[in-house]
Amino acid sequence: MDVSVPRTLDEALAALADRPDAMVLAGGTDVMVGVNAGRQTPTAVVALRAVEELRTWSVDGDRLRLGAGLTYADLLAPDLAAMVPALAQAARTVGSPPIRNAGTVGGNLATASPAGDTLPVLLALDAELDLASVEGRRTVALRSFLTGPKRTQLRTGELIVAARVPATRPHQEYRKVGVRNAMVIAVASVAVVVDADVGVVACAMGSVGPTPLRAPRAEEWVAGRIDWGTGVPDAGVAAEFGRLVAEESRPIDDHRSTAAYRRHAVEVLARRALESTLAGVARAEAA
Amino acid sequence: MTDTTYSLNVNGADRPVAGAWLGESLLHVLRERLALPGAKAGCEQGECGSCSVLVDGVLTCACLVLAASAVGASIITVEGIGPAERGEMTIVQEAFNDAGAVQCGFCTPGLIMAVHDLLDRHPDPSALDVREAISGNLCRCTGYGRVLAAVEVAIERSAR
Numbered sequence A: 001m002d003v004s005v006p007r008t009l010d011e012a013l014a015a016l017a018d019r020p021d022a023m024v025l026a027g028g029t030d031v032m033v034g035v036n037a038g039r040q041t042p043t044a045v046v047a048l049r050a051v052e053e054l055r056t057w058s059v060d061g062d063r064l065r066l067g068a069g070l071t072y073a074d075l076l077a078p079d080l081a082a083m084v085p086a087l088a089q090a091a092r093t094v095g096s097p098p099i100r101n102a103g104t105v106g107g108n109l110a111t112a113s114p115a116g117d118t119l120p121v122l123l124a125l126d127a128e129l130d131l132a133s134v135e136g137r138r139t140v141a142l143r144s145f146l147t148g149p150k151r152t153q154l155r156t157g158e159l160i161v162a163a164r165v166p167a168t169r170p171h172q173e174y175r176k177v178g179v180r181n182a183m184v185i186a187v188a189s190v191a192v193v194v195d196a197d198v199g200v201v202a203c204a205m206g207s208v209g210p211t212p213l214r215a216p217r218a219e220e221w222v223a224g225r226i227d228w229g230t231g232v233p234d235a236g237v238a239a240e241f242g243r244l245v246a247e248e249s250r251p252i253d254d255h256r257s258t259a260a261y262r263r264h265a266v267e268v269l270a271r272r273a274l275e276s277t278l279a280g281v282a283r284a285e286a287a
Numbered sequence B: 001m002t003d004t005t006y007s008l009n010v011n012g013a014d015r016p017v018a019g020a021w022l023g024e025s026l027l028h029v030l031r032e033r034l035a036l037p038g039a040k041a042g043c044e045q046g047e048c049g050s051c052s053v054l055v056d057g058v059l060t061c062a063c064l065v066l067a068a069s070a071v072g073a074s075i076i077t078v079e080g081i082g083p084a085e086r087g088e089m090t091i092v093q094e095a096f097n098d099a100g101a102v103q104c105g106f107c108t109p110g111l112i113m114a115v116h117d118l119l120d121r122h123p124d125p126s127a128l129d130v131r132e133a134i135s136g137n138l139c140r141c142t143g144y145g146r147v148l149a150a151v152e153v154a155i156e157r158s159a160r
């Protein structure tokens, strides 16, 4: 079969092993653009749309498992959005309603665009990816999965099955800048995840490097300057945090924006994201 | 390259497709092989919404669907959105007509699909819901004012 539409993950993996030349197709919102333009001429296709188990999510203890086939529209469902609000915020910014109905987390991960909107959030959550092929399964940290612009550790015949993230870190935020609200690839973006229980701030940024980047120096600097009992930072901390995050960005000039503007945008987004996540911590502590 | 033969369920009928290339989009197959030119080919990259159809009830850009992978799905195009009688229009289509929201008409089938999808899910949407629902539909002519007015008319008439 040149086009197979398997119903289970095992069938999908077998179909891929059978046809190593096959193009994997999830929502099609990245690959069909290339096919329509004649940049890609598939000789075989394995379509994942009927593989129900990829479209599920589940909570196991304090870990949330997100199936690779979840669409952006799925991520907006209230019960999921309550656990990973920044992922829902990111999903809401993607394309338009029909794009959000089709595009998937797995497709965003495999495409590995520096501007992919789920990536900074998943990176700030230290996501782990479950990968599978007929050879077996392995787990890879997203941090090492992304190796360059549109480059990943994914092997031929391998599928992304799920991403696993903490289920119990509600203080998180994703912010994105683009030329308008809909249908826009990020010029710069920032995700901040705060874990008030252990006093840790995680920050990742998109569109300002070859892959989404963490800001480890800024994260370490800021953690010691917040009163974790109340969620209140020392004076001037949020602004300095923004500056430090921007220092760790590695933006370039391209057709969407300039390096200088991107650095500025990241500074502002990081400051605001820290302020609003800490305000959430303060509200929770006061309650 | 081998030709692909399959059957699609479009507007309630099984439609055989023979001799297609496997990379053809649903939009291409609808327009060029199944004589259903309602969905328009504007950008073929998901940006304009003029090709919007329902696939298993979900609003989708037909240009981004691989036709051969849509076997078994129920596909509804703008030709199948209305009453079976030819020439009869839905409340949404009439509202577009009456509010002057159709100028060149290229974007209209896509907008009709998007507005039907919105009103099916939210019969009484907020102004923001309406703007979000049509945010994937580009129109070069109307400036969107008449389109938003048409949606208001459709909401009012549907509530009656």
Ligand SMILES: Cc1cc2nc3c(=O)[nH]c(=O)nc-3n(C[C@H](O)[C@H](O)[C@H](O)COP(=O)(O)OP(=O)(O)OC[C@H]3O[C@@H](n4cnc5c(N)ncnc54)[C@H](O)[C@@H]3O)c2cc1C
Binding pocket: A023, A024, A025, A026, A027, A028, A029, A030, A031, A032, A033, A048, A068, A069, A093, A094, A095, A096, A099, A102, A103, A104, A105, A106, A107, A108, A109, A110, A111, A115, A116, A117, A118, A154, A158, A159, A160, A161, A183, A184, A185, A186, B045, B046, B047
């Ligand atoms: C108009 C438009 C607007 C867009 N806006 C945005 C935006 O705002 N932000 C953003 O981040 N992206 C955007 N995108 C890009 C795209 O929608 C996303 O990257 C989306 O998540 C891709 O998912 P998909 O399921 O459609 O992937 P597909 O196109 O089906 O596949 C993409 C790639 O991933 C591979 N793949 C898919 N699933 C798996 C899997 N489970 N395992 C292994 N490989 C897999 C495919 O082989 C392919 O290489 C936009 C695209 C369009 C057309």
Ligand code: FES
Binding pocket: B040, B041, B042, B043, B044, B045, B046, B047, B048, B049, B050, B051, B052, B061, B062, B063, B064
């Ligand atoms: S032709 Fe499909 S979105 Fe433009």
Ligand code: FES
Binding pocket: B101, B102, B103, B104, B105, B106, B107, B108, B138, B139, B140, B141, B142
């Ligand atoms: S009426 Fe002409 S593009 Fe909308």
